[in-house]
Amino acid sequence: MKLELPRHTERFGSVRIHDIQRVVLLDSAGEGIEVEASVCSIPRSKIQEIERKMAIIIPVKDERLKVIEGVISAIPSECLIIVVSNSKRGKVDRFKMERDMIEQHVHYARRAIWAIHQKDHGVSKAFKEVGYPELLDDNGVIRDGKAEGMIIGMLLAKAAGKEYVGFIDADNYIPGAVHEYVKIYGAAFHLSQSPYAMVRISWAYKPKILEGSLYFSKWGRVSAVTNRYLNKLIASFTGFETEVVKTGNSGEHAMTIRLAEILDYKPRFAIEPYEIVNILEQFGGIVEPKYDEPMEAGVEIFQIETRNPHFHEEKGDQHLKDMLCDALSAIMSSSICPESLKKELQIELLKEGLQPRDNDRTIPSFAHVDAKLFLDLLVEYNAIHMFGYKR
Amino acid sequence: MKLELPRHTERFGSVRIHDIQRVVLLDSAGEGIEVEASVCSIPRSKIQEIERKMAIIIPVKDERLKVIEGVISAIPSECLIIVVSNSKRGKVDRFKMERDMIEQHVHYARRAIWAIHQKDHGVSKAFKEVGYPELLDDNGVIRDGKAEGMIIGMLLAKAAGKEYVGFIDADNYIPGAVHEYVKIYGAAFHLSQSPYAMVRISWAYKPKILEGSLYFSKWGRVSAVTNRYLNKLIASFTGFETEVVKTGNSGEHAMTIRLAEILDYKPRFAIEPYEIVNILEQFGGIVEPKYDEPMEAGVEIFQIETRNPHFHEEKGDQHLKDMLCDALSAIMSSSICPESLKKELQIELLKEGLQPRDNDRTIPSFAHVDAKLFLDLLVEYNAIHMFGYKR
Numbered sequence: 001m002k003l004e005l006p007r008h009t010e011r012f013g014s015v016r017i018h019d020i021q022r023v024v025l026l027d028s029a030g031e032g033i034e035v036e037a038s039v040c041s042i043p044r045s046k047i048q049e050i051e052r053k054m055a056i057i058i059p060v061k062d063e064r065l066k067v068i069e070g071v072i073s074a075i076p077s078e079c080l081i082i083v084v085s086n087s088k089r090g091k092v093d094r095f096k097m098e099r100d101m102i103e104q105h106v107h108y109a110r111r112a113i114w115a116i117h118q119k120d121h122g123v124s125k126a127f128k129e130v131g132y133p134e135l136l137d138d139n140g141v142i143r144d145g146k147a148e149g150m151i152i153g154m155l156l157a158k159a160a161g162k163e164y165v166g167f168i169d170a171d172n173y174i175p176g177a178v179h180e181y182v183k184i185y186g187a188a189f190h191l192s193q194s195p196y197a198m199v200r201i202s203w204a205y206k207p208k209i210l211e212g213s214l215y216f217s218k219w220g221r222v223s224a225v226t227n228r229y230l231n232k233l234i235a236s237f238t239g240f241e242t243e244v245v246k247t248g249n250s251g252e253h254a255m256t257i258r259l260a261e262i263l264d265y266k267p268r269f270a271i272e273p274y275e276i277v278n279i280l281e282q283f284g285g286i287v288e289p290k291y292d293e294p295m296e297a298g299v300e301i302f303q304i305e306t307r308n309p310h311f312h313e314e315k316g317d318q319h320l321k322d323m324l325c326d327a328l329s330a331i332m333s334s335s336i337c338p339e340s341l342k343k344e345l346q347i348e349l350l351k352e353g354l355q356p357r358d359n360d361r362t363i364p365s366f367a368h369v370d371a372k373l374f375l376d377l378l379v380e381y382n383a384i385h386m387f388g389y390k391r
Numbered sequence: 392m393k394l395e396l397p398r399h400t401e402r403f404g405s406v407r408i409h410d411i412q413r414v415v416l417l418d419s420a421g422e423g424i425e426v427e428a429s430v431c432s433i434p435r436s437k438i439q440e441i442e443r444k445m446a447i448i449i450p451v452k453d454e455r456l457k458v459i460e461g462v463i464s465a466i467p468s469e470c471l472i473i474v475v476s477n478s479k480r481g482k483v484d485r486f487k488m489e490r491d492m493i494e495q496h497v498h499y500a501r502r503a504i505w506a507i508h509q510k511d512h513g514v515s516k517a518f519k520e521v522g523y524p525e526l527l528d529d530n531g532v533i534r535d536g537k538a539e540g541m542i543i544g545m546l547l548a549k550a551a552g553k554e555y556v557g558f559i560d561a562d563n564y565i566p567g568a569v570h571e572y573v574k575i576y577g578a579a580f581h582l583s584q585s586p587y588a589m590v591r592i593s594w595a596y597k598p599k600i601l602e603g604s605l606y607f608s609k610w611g612r613v614s615a616v617t618n619r620y621l622n623k624l625i626a627s628f629t630g631f632e633t634e635v636v637k638t639g640n641s642g643e644h645a646m647t648i649r650l651a652e653i654l655d656y657k658p659r660f661a662i663e664p665y666e667i668v669n670i671l672e673q674f675g676g677i678v679e680p681k682y683d684e685p686m687e688a689g690v691e692i693f694q695i696e697t698r699n700p701h702f703h704e705e706k707g708d709q710h711l712k713d714m715l716c717d718a719l720s721a722i723m724s725s726s727i728c729p730e731s732l733k734k735e736l737q738i739e740l741l742k743e744g745l746q747p748r749d750n751d752r753t754i755p756s757f758a759h760v761d762a763k764l765f766l767d768l769l770v771e772y773n774a775i776h777m778f779g780y781k782r
Contacts, residue, residue, distance in 0.1 A: 002468075002499070002500055004499070023464065024464065024496075024499045024500050025464055025468055025500045025502070026464060026465045026467075026566060026567075026570050027465075027467040027468070027570060028467065028468035028500070028502070029439070029467070029468050029469050038499065039499045039500075039501075041501075044435070044439075048420070048435075070595075070698055073414065073415065073416055073417060073698050074417045074418075074567075074698060076417075076418040076419065076420070077393075077416055077418070077419035077420050078420050105415075108393070108395070108415045108429065108430045109393055109415050109416045109419070109430075110393075110430075110432075111416070111419070173598075173700060174565055174567055174568070174699060174700070175417060175567065175571075175698040175699050176417075176465075176565055176566065176567015176568045176569075176570055176571055176698070176699045177565070177567050178567075179417050179418060179567055179570070179571075180566075180567055180570075204461075207564075307461055307464050307465060307566040307567070308565060308566050308567045309564060309565070311702075
């Protein structure tokens with residue numbers, strides 16, 4: 001793979017946020033990194049080394065089986081796939097259908113896939129026993145929400161001994177795009193100079209259907225607003241306006257486990273933008289840091305623009321409003337958000353007819369959780385389905 | 392890459408046509424081919440070995456630059472890319488724009504791309520001098536048509552010393568799909584047991600816009616009809632009905648140069664279906680063969696179904712009618728087409744309000760052409776643009 005070098009890097013305490021890097025070539029020869037004036041070449045063998053240490057988490061919620069199967073078939077065989085499902089389990093047990101599909105895929109593909117259902121009682125029991133009850137509601141069941149599913153997946157990736165964890169949405173129509181995301185994760189981690197790194201995907205285009213034909217729009221409206229306020233948050237400290245953040249709502253992203261386990265999270269659609277906010281909170285040098293090592297090593301955020309457009313299921317206006325509300329509320333509720341910016345955010349939300357969610361929970365990091373014990377408990381309670389030939 | 396094994400192979404003289412093989416995994420580890428009961432695994436290194444010996448030809452005709460650039464960026468860097476353009480060259484010289492785009496891409500990507508314009512006087516001059524005037528019209532200029540462009544590309548691939556040649560259409564919106572096509576070419580050639588092999592792509596789905604949303608249809612109507620009659624042609628000799636041919640109109644296909652140079656071609660949209668007809672004519676054992684070696688080694692046709700759907704520019708009803716007319720006329724005009732099938736084809740064409748093109752030219756094979764001399768002449772006449780670092 002060949003990537004542009006970032007033209008600009010914003011520094012904020014120990015945090016480095018690299019500006020967008022475009023993919024120049026999806027797949028290129030060459031052993032040994034060549035860095036030229038503006039492009040770097042990442043050898044395939046290096047990307048594959050990372051893939052062997054990476055788990056890919058696919059949060060699933062009632063997506064069509066054929067689409068999920070396409071996503072799975074595009075993920076390189078070295079990656080452990082962790083499917084965290086929150087699909088309906090009524091008379092038609094969709095999770096059973098998903099497992100059947102996975103079992104058939106694994107039979108032919110001979111690779112490792114783990115599948116777990118978010119609402120399984122064994123999962124909540126295991127969470128209580130390892131002392132991480134923050135994902136449970138008042139009835140002791142895991143809450144609905146993609147964020148909760150993502151955290152279950154990250155804990156399993158850690159338990160599997162993986163060093164990297166990447167997320168791929170289950171509703172992607174283009175297996176080739178999924179394949180590109182995973183290659184990008186590998187390439188960026190190989191470029192990273194810190195064990196605390198994050199890669200966020202920026203889509204080249206997000207095609208829409210306009211008057212019966214395809215129109216390739218560059219930015220979603222929600223993303224544009226979220227990015228603007230994340231950039232304002234940065235500017236409020238550096239004193240310089242910036243446009244560096246371009247992936248505030250990026251569902252497709254990846255982290256080193258060492259970074260993932262020390263971040264705090266927000267529920268629902270706030271999870272992706274809040275990751276950036278929390279990185280600024282913890283490592284931006286504004287408040288006293290909790291961890292020394294990442295302060296010294298630095299925390300790196302890569303933003304990579306794909307070659308592939310992003311075709312996914314359209315989820316409608318309410319979904320967009322929810323995303324916007326969650327994202328802006330997460331910025332507003334941050335301890336490092338200045339009063340003036342809070343006011344601006346409030347006005348923005350009002351303009352959209354939205355109320356800030358100012359009492360949203362924060363899900364604390366899982367650094368203290370014994371992930372291997374968590375996995376052992378899941379196995380004991382029959383709450384995890386392990387397909388394929390390695391554990 | 393992991394591919395299903397073909398469940399069925401149709402034999403016809405020295406020709407073997409394998410039934411559809413689905414892609415199980417886009418990208419998989421594993422050194423050494425493992426063949427299991429129903430799946431074979433092709434190591435990445437073996438695919439890359441083929442790519443180094445492969446030229447990818449992109450016939451271009453006024454497609455949007457951004458789309459062409461996406462296609463180019465998805466082709467592995469080892470492949471020589473040959474862009475054969477027939478774009479407009481008026482006040483706005485689109486071929487100049489295409490070259491500019493290629494030059495910029497090559498500057499960053501450091502790979503080899505050749506570009507040539509079909510209507511360049513140097514090209515027709517070179518054709519006359521190497522004794523292959525069949526592509527020229529009465530005024531001595533190369534005819535319009537994708538077939539002519541494809542043949543120019545194949546000659547250049549041969550001149551470059553390549554062993555394989557693959558075609559990719561320039562109007563593909565999904566770079567990830569293009570990448571899959573090239574990997575499929577490499578994987579299938581590696582599986583082939585003959586130096587006379589062809590790989591044809593079958594699309595998983597061809598999405599259409601229906602009432603404002605995407606509908607994933609399996610077969611184009613034209614393909615269904617073309618395939619039906621190609622299968623009838625086979626059945627008329629074997630005496631057994633068959634459905635083995637599923638890629639009659641496949642624009643995305645690849646051949647070994649040794650096969651490509653001994654085939655005769657038909658102009659326009661007949662080129663793809665006629666390749667199959669001509670293979671049956673030459674190597675089906677019905678008429679006296681012209682070449683002994685492929686009769687002994689066998690000629691293999693692979694048909695591989697992609698994981699990616701195929702999103703391309705919609706070209707309208709007239710385009711579909713032309714495709715159908717060209718394809719059915721090519722089958723009808725074959726020396727091995729029995730009278731009864733000719734009648735059926737005539738009725739089918741009439742039903743569609745079409746007239747058979749019964750006096751279509753055949754473009755003879757280029758086995759006798761001195762490809763290196765052809766290239767030398769193009770260089771001398773400044774009719775070829777070579778970008779990148781190797782010739």
